[in-house]
Structures are given as structure tokens and as C-alpha cells.
Amino acid sequence: MGSGPRAGLGELALPELQPGSSIMPGKVNPVIPEATLMACARVMGNDTTMTIAGASGSFELNVMLPVMGQTIVESLTLIGNTSRVMADKVIAGLSANVEHNEQLAMSSSAIVTAINSFIGYEAAGAVAKEALREKKTIRETVISRGHVAAGEITEEELDAALDVLSMARAGRS
Numbered sequence: 001m002g003s004g005p006r007a008g009l010g011e012l013a014l015p016e017l018q019p020g021s022s023i024m025p026g027k028v029n030p031v032i033p034e035a036t037l038m039a040c041a042r043v044m045g046n047d048t049t050m051t052i053a054g055a056s057g058s059f060e061l062n063v064m065l066p067v068m069g070q071t072i073v074e075s076l077t078l079i080g081n082t083s084r085v086m087a088d089k090v091i092a093g094l095s096a097n098v099e100h101n102e103q104l105a106m107s108s109s110a111i112v113t114a115i116n117s118f119i120g121y122e123a124a125g126a127v128a129k130e131a132l133r134e135k136k137t138i139r140e141t142v143i144s145r146g147h148v149a150a151g152e153i154t155e156e157e158l159d160a161a162l163d164v165l166s167m168a169r170a171g172r173s
Contacts, residue, residue: 011101015093032090039082046071105164106137114161115142118153138162 013028020027049071053064062068105111109128116124119142131141139162147153153161 009104011097011104013095013097015090017089032086036082036086039078043075043078046075102164103137106139106162107131107135108138108164111162111164111167112138114167115153115158118157118161119147123147123152 014030014033016028017031018029020029050068053062053068053071056062056064109132112124112128112131115127115138119127123145127138127141127145127147130136130145131138134141136144139158142148142153142158143155148155148158
């Protein structure tokens with residue numbers, strides 16, 4: 001979803017590993033993640049082979065042991081190599097669009113529940129709807145609707161209630 005430049009959520013930037021599209025400047029082809037998905041598909045197929053082979057034994061004799069050994073080695077090799085390449089070529093070069101991510105988080109309707117106790121459920125619902133419609137953050141909408149000016153909530157209380165990083169850490173030890 002991050003192959004952009006205008007597609008997906010725009011939350012991450014993939015490292016450029018090969019030229020993108022000539023008709024879509026700025027597009028980054030996600031070749032390593034796609035190759036990883038292919039390797040995973042093969043391992044899932046190998047899992048089916050292992051299941052069938054494991055069920056094919058009679059008494060304590062299983063003539064399928066060679067195919068079982070081959071598929072487990074192939075699966076381990078594929079996953080090990082793919083993980084290494086994914087870590088080195090993609091994850092190490094992955095970058096987050098911090099400013100855009102913050103905008104997305106601060107515009108999320110879900111965070112409006114944090115101000116219910118200050119402005120009430122109905123008003124918070126109206127804030128969420130307006131923020132979505134106007135493409136504004138929850139904070140901007142609370143202020144523009146006059147809740148701070150009316151004294152229902154201070155800017156300090158608003159900032160504390162809408163601290164999305166604290167929300168993300170809630171319940172963690």
C-alpha cells in the first residue's frame with residue numbers, strides 16, 4: 001500500500017530498489033514484499049505436503065519421510081533467506097512519514113471519545129462528523145466549534161485528552 005506516490009495511506013516510504021513506472025513517476029515497486037508473499041505461498045504449500053505426508057504413515061512406518069525432510073528444509077531455507085532479504089533491503093530502509101501519520105491520528109474519529117466527559121456525547125459526535133466532513137483534526141474542530149471559548153474544556157485539557165501517543169501506550173507496562 002505504500003508504493004505511491006498517491007496510493008495507499010502514505011504512512012510509510014519504501015526504499016527504491018528498482019526503477020518504478022514510466023507512466024507513474026515516484027512509484028516505488030514493492031518487489032521484495034511481493035517476493036516475500038511468494039515465498040510464504042510456497043511454504044504454505046509445503047505445509048499441505050507435510051500434512052498429507054504425515055497422515056500417510058502406517059503403524060510406525062512412513063514412506064513419506066524423504067518428502068517431509070525435503071519440504072521442511074526447503075521451507076526453513078525460504079523463510080530464513082526471505083526474512084534476511086526483507087530485513088536488509090526493506091525494513092532497514094523503511095521510513096515513516098511522521099507528519100502525515102500524526103495528521104491521520106489527530107483526525108481519527110476514534111479519539112473524540114476522550115473528550116466526551118468535557119463536552120458531552122452528543123457534542124463529541126458532532127465534532128467527529130464535522131472533522132471528517134471538513135478534513136480537519138479533532139482538536140481544530142473542537143476549537144472552531146467554540147467549546148474552548150465557552151469554557152467547556154481548556155486547551156491544556158484538550159491537548160492532554162487528545163494525546164494520541166499516550167493513548168497508544170495505555171495499558172502497556
